[in-house]
Amino acid sequence: xxxxxxxxxxxxxxxxxxxxxxxxxxxxxxxLFWYQQALGQGPEFLTYFQNEAQLDKxxxxxxxxxxxxxEGSVSTLKIQRTQQEDSAVYLCASSPLxxxxxxxxxxxxxxxTRLTVL
Amino acid sequence: AQTVTQSQPEMSVQExxxxxxxxTYDTSENNYxxxxxxxxxxxxxxxxxxxxxxxxxxxxxxxxxxNFQKAAKSFSLKISDSQLGDTAMYxxxxxxxxxxxxxYFGTGTSxxxxx
Numbered sequence: 001x002x003x004x005x006x007x008x009x010x011x012x013x014x015x016x017x018x019x020x021x022x023x024x025x026x027x028x029x030x031x032l033f034w035y036q037q038a039l040g041q042g043p044e045f046l047t048y049f050q051n052e053a054q055l056d057k058x059x060x061x062x063x064x065x066x067x068x069x070x071e072g073s074v075s076t077l078k079i080q081r082t083q084q085e086d087s088a089v090y091l092c093a094s095s096p097l098x099x100x101x102x103x104x105x106x107x108x109x110x111x112x113t114r115l116t117v118l
Numbered sequence: 119a120q121t122v123t124q125s126q127p128e129m130s131v132q133e134x135x136x137x138x139x140x141x142t143y144d145t146s147e148n149n150y151x152x153x154x155x156x157x158x159x160x161x162x163x164x165x166x167x168x169x170x171x172x173x174x175x176x177x178x179x180x181x182x183x184x185n186f187q188k189a190a191k192s193f194s195l196k197i198s199d200s201q202l203g204d205t206a207m208y209x210x211x212x213x214x215x216x217x218x219x220x221x222y223f224g225t226g227t228s229x230x231x232x233x
Contacts, residue, residue, distance in 0.1 A: 003162075031219065042122070042209050042223030043163075056220065089161065099219055103151065103170065107219065109163035 004110035012116045021077045021113045025094030035091040050098045082117045120145045124224035131200045139195045141210030149215040152193045157207040200231045
């Protein structure tokens with residue numbers, strides 16, 4: 001498949017556990033985004049990478065959230081000491097170019113990881 | 119700050135009929151883009167249609183069209199000849215031209231097409 005993939009699709013964690021969510025973007029895509037989608041809400045921006053550089057992390061809700069993309073392809077979103085309010089679907093999206101005209105730089109979304117913190 | 123409002127949490131439409139989903143937004147930006155995304159139960163977001171704010175002509179994509187009213191900051195989506203496969207959550211989204219390609223999404227409208 002040539003789309004964005006995410007793993008795991010479902011994750012249940014006990015409060016206080018650390019979790020790691022993986023995103024495999026479309027091969028060759030420069031930009032990678034993470035979004036958090038709480039139940040009944042629209043996705044909210046968390047962070048943005050251009051290749052391996054994290055250019056914007058303004059949406060990360062706390063210092064328990066950390067994202068990396070060390071080789072400019074696969075990205076991992078890590079949440080330390082999970083809390084119940086972290087329960088959400090975490091969406092990853094990638095686009096072929098860096099920042100620029102978004103009409104030539106469509107974002108393709110993955111299926112998401114549903115995180116439930118008990 | 120940018121906000122996107124979708125005031126219809128749920129809607130339904132008979133198959134083959136037409137339905138309009140509403141979206142309003144608030145921004146001080148002059149150059150921006152607007153989008154409608156579809157999120158079927160599998161949860162993969164799919165782009166439906168997009169509009170540049172500097173274009174007055176409303177965008178159309180087959181059965182999907184928008185009514186873009188810049189002064190009113192309104193961006194509604196019309197689905198003609200509704201099909202069962204149109205059943206999904208629909209999100210309206212805003213993107214500033216001036217910064218990285220970050221979306222601001224509304225809370226979504228759940229559309230059900232009734233056979």
